Amino acid sequence: MKDMNAILAGFGGQGILFMGKVIAYAGLFDNREVSWLPSYGPEMRGGTANCSVCISDDPICSPLVNNPNVLIVMNLPSFDKFIDKVVPGGIVIIDSTLIDKKVQRDDITAYYVPATALAEENGMKGLANIILMGKMMSVTNFCTKETMQKTLEKIIPPKKQHLIPKNMSAVELGINA
Amino acid sequence: MVFFMAERVLMKGNEALAEAAIRAGCRNFFGYPITPQTELAAYMAKRMPKIGGTYLQAESEIAAINMVLGAASAGVRAMTSSSSPGVSLKTEGISYMAGSDLPALIINVQRGGPGLGGIQPSQSDYWQATRAPGHGDLHVLVFAPSSVQEMVDLVSKAYDLADNYRMPAMILADGMLGQMMEPVVLSDESDKPLPKKEWAACGHNNERKHNIINSLYLTASELERLVKERFERYKVIEEKEPMFENYCTDDAEYIVVAYGATSRIAKAAVKEARSEGIKVGLVRPITLWPFPKKAMAAAAENAKAFLCVEMSMGQMIDDVKLAINCKCPVGFFGHTGGVIPTPAEVLEEIKKMAKA
Amino acid sequence: MAVVFKKPSALTDMPTHYCPGCTHGIIHRLVAEVIDELGIEGKTVGIAPVGCAVMAYNYFACDMIEAPHGRAPAVATGVKRSLPGNVVFTYQGDGDLAAIGTAETVHSATRGENITVIFVNNAIYGMTGGQMAPTTLPGQVTQTTPYGRDVKVAGYPVRICEMVSTLDGTAYAERVAVDCVKNVNKAKKAIKKAFQTQLEGKGFSIVEVVSACPTNWGLAPNDALEWLRNNMLPYYPLGVYKDKTEEVKE
Structure with missing residues (x-):
């Protein structure tokens, strides 16, 4: 994908903003232009969270994505809010454990990944976001597994480096989901 | 975080502003919490103690800008940051600094107004920044970056011009630029000598007459002479320094x-x-x-x-x-x-x- | 001929603008004598207030900064944090320090900011022509309390030494007066101790000097001093309110 304009959305606490940062860093390590923009509200915990992530070979104009070509949603309000904003030909990745609605549009491609259930079943509680990101890697090729490994090594703090293999397993799970 | 020279890193605008200021020689930051510039102060709080600098959370925006006034008077590179309602409170200090010919850097990560307004990005302080950043006949240098990299580049530029023309400079950003992350390359300016400030109130060491930092001139003609002198400087700036x-x-x-x-x-x-x-x-x-x-x-x-x-x-x-x-x-x-x-x-x- | 009395070198030759009988002159001199005796003029930075002492920057021979109204402690904080090896003092009146600048006063004290504050309390706004100050006494007539300060309307005076002495950051707080030779001598001792407190890095020091304003009180200089003794001292008792200077540093 030459220009990826993604929106990632869900509840606070699902790791939406972190997932966005991982994607942006991966773009950075591939020497591409990237931007990451959170929507911020007054609440520090809970509430809805979403962020815009752009990766491109050219300088990025607007870092605020209004019409994504990639959408990841992890709750129903986000699904309802953004599904009609996706550009024709775009991709939507849905955590089907948390959202039981189906996409009614036929001009976009929908992937249903029961990420939250997969995470629970595989002892990866809290990594549903990474599973969905793995799916995004496989359907958009925004980065390679090698880049992702490097990215996680760089952004996961030293004290938590032991969590990298588990994160990579979650990525793998997503890729194959 | 440790950076290597010329490494491309991903940073939030607010944090990049802080790191750029440190690299430009700022060792004195005085702030007061307000959304959406908080990350800047937090970054300073983390970094300053490690490099022998000062991060001080003031009791108010007014105190913070006057601490900047003090530090600038002492001849060092100082900085404060805030968002729109907080900048309104700083206008007192900004005016005094302009009237005392003091260089300093003020960051405004704008949010919606008037009043408490909102906490989302806005550009509604343009008038304040360019028309009335304080009472009296005065201007401050106003820089408007449009990317995180430009935020970094303009901090250094703003300090240099502020020192050169002896006046406050402002970075007029907004909540979007402050919150977003983009790749930046930070340059190492640690070898760059900072300009000497013969006028500073830093103790005369019994080697010179006392320096006075002041904006009070009760003789009207004297006040006018100084304001006109300042406006001559402004003319040069309008000729030489516009960027686009x-x-x-x-x-x-x-x-x-x-x-x-x-x-x-x-x-x-x-x-x-x-x-x-x-x-x-x-x-x-x-x-x-x-x-x-x-x-x-x-x-x-x-x-x-x-x-x-x-x-x-x-x-x-x-x-x-x-x-x-x-x-x-x-x-x-x-x-x-x-x-x-x-x-x-x-x-x-x-x-x-x-x-x- | 031997010179037995001369101007301290920490004062400039500039004639002051103070009214006849005003005690600012005495207090300036005491501060300057202390600066001379401690040999610190070269590394001292003074902060002038807004009010009668606004032009103190012309009178003290050390480097001087003129602060916005009430902000002298914040400006002093900026200077001291930038130049920790220097000596920094503010010279403020009651309106400046105890009304518009209360927050700056309280917070520089509670931070234990290593600065010295000379607080001149004459219970009135002098420079603007005699309005009610935060330290104006109940019943006292001023331009803005023409029937006397009515505490039901204007509230009560602020006692600064008492207030800041409750703060952990305050190392030394003393209230003195300059109404007679004995008290002037005591005032000098207090001012010296305040500067020494700073030199020893012990934290915030403040000397409140109960002073006279003959012009705005509408009294002859001697009568003003008499009025000070009879009215101000009962409300503002002299003495040491806080002294942590003898405590062993932790």
Whole structure:
């Protein structure tokens, strides 16, 4: 994908903003232009969270994505809010454990990944976001597994480096989901 | 975080402003918490103690700016940051600093107003920054970055010009730029010598007459002489220091003017309009004071119409009209705090302008 | 001929603008004598207030900064944090320190900011022509309390030494007066101790000097001093309110 304009959305606490940062860093390590923009509200915990992530070979104009070509949603309000904003030909990745609605549009491609259930079943509680990101890697090729490994090594703090293999397993799970 | 020279790193705008200030020699930061600039202060709180600098959380915005006044008087590079309502409180100190010819850096990560307004990005402090950053006849240098990299570059520039012209400088950013992450390359300026400040109140060491930092002149003619002297300096600045970016303006029949985060959105719209065959270009002021008047006038030479796009009710539009001497019509499109214009909306306005 | 009395070198030759009988002159001299005796003029930075002492920057021979109204402690904080090896003092009146600048006063004290504050309390706004100050006494007539300060309307005076002495950051707080030779001598001792407190890095020091304003009180200089003794001292008792200077540093 030459220009990826993604929106990632869900509840606070699902790791939406972190997932966005991982994607942006991966773009950075591939020497591409990237931007990451959170929507911020007054609440520090809970509430809805979403962020815009752009990766491109050219300088990025607007870092605020209004019409994504990639959408990841992890709750129903986000699904309802953004599904009609996706550009024709775009991709939507849905955590089907948390959202039981189906996409009614036929001009976009929908992937249903029961990420939250997969995470629970595989002892990866809290990594549903990474599973969905793995799916995004496989359907958009925004980065390679090698880049992702490097990215996680760089952004996961030293004290938590032991969590990298588990994160990579979650990525793998997503890729194959 | 440790950076290697010329490494491309991903940083939030607010944090990048802080790191850039440290690299430009700032060791004294005085702040007060306010959304959406908080990360800047937090970054300073983390870094300053490790490099022998001062991070101090003041009791108010007013105290913070006056601490900056003190540090600037002592001859060091100092900084404060805030967002719109907080900057209103700082205007007292800014005026005194302008009247005392003190260099310092003030960051405004703008949010919506008036009053408590909102916490979302806005550009509604343009008037305050360029017209009345404090009481009295004065200007401050106003820089309007549009990317995280430019935030970094302009911090260093702002300090240098502030020192050179002995006046406060302001970075007028907004919540979007402050919160977003982009790749930046930070340069190492630690070898760059800081200018000597013979005028500073840092103790005369029994080697010279005492220095006085002051803005009070009770003899009217003396006050006027000093204000006029300052305005002579302002004239030089207006001549030498305006900064801007032209995008697709060479053959442009229509000109969009936008600064800061909004210019990114406008650029996306201009790009799209070009692909549809509309001869439109973008003039992006990088300094808001001094306003790039000549660049505007040059763009107006062959233009049929201008469109000003802002996250405000249209605060820059008068400067554009004055700069082009109303040579062609200047339209306006904008939203207020938090309602960020979309490229599609701006494109629509460009099309309307081209059809008219 | 031997010189037995001369101007301290920490004062400039500039004639002061103070009214006849005003005690600012005495207090300036005491501060300057202390600066001379401690040999610190070369590394001292003074902060002038807004009010009668606004032009103190012309009178003290050390480097001087003129602060916005009430902000002298914040300006002093900025200087001291930038130049920790220097000596920094503010010279403020009651309106400046105890009304518009209360927050700056309280917070520089509670931070234990290592600065010295000379607080001149004459119970009135002098420079603007005699309006009610935060330290104006109940019943006291001023331009803005023409029937006397009515505490039901204007509230009560502020006792600064008492207030800041409750703060952990305050190392030394003393209230003195300059109404007679004995008290002037005591005042000098207090001012010296305040500067020494700073030199020893012990934290915030403040000396409140109960002073006279003959012009705005509408009294002859001697009568003003008498009025000070009879009216101000009962409300503002002299003495040491806080002294942590003898405590062993932790």
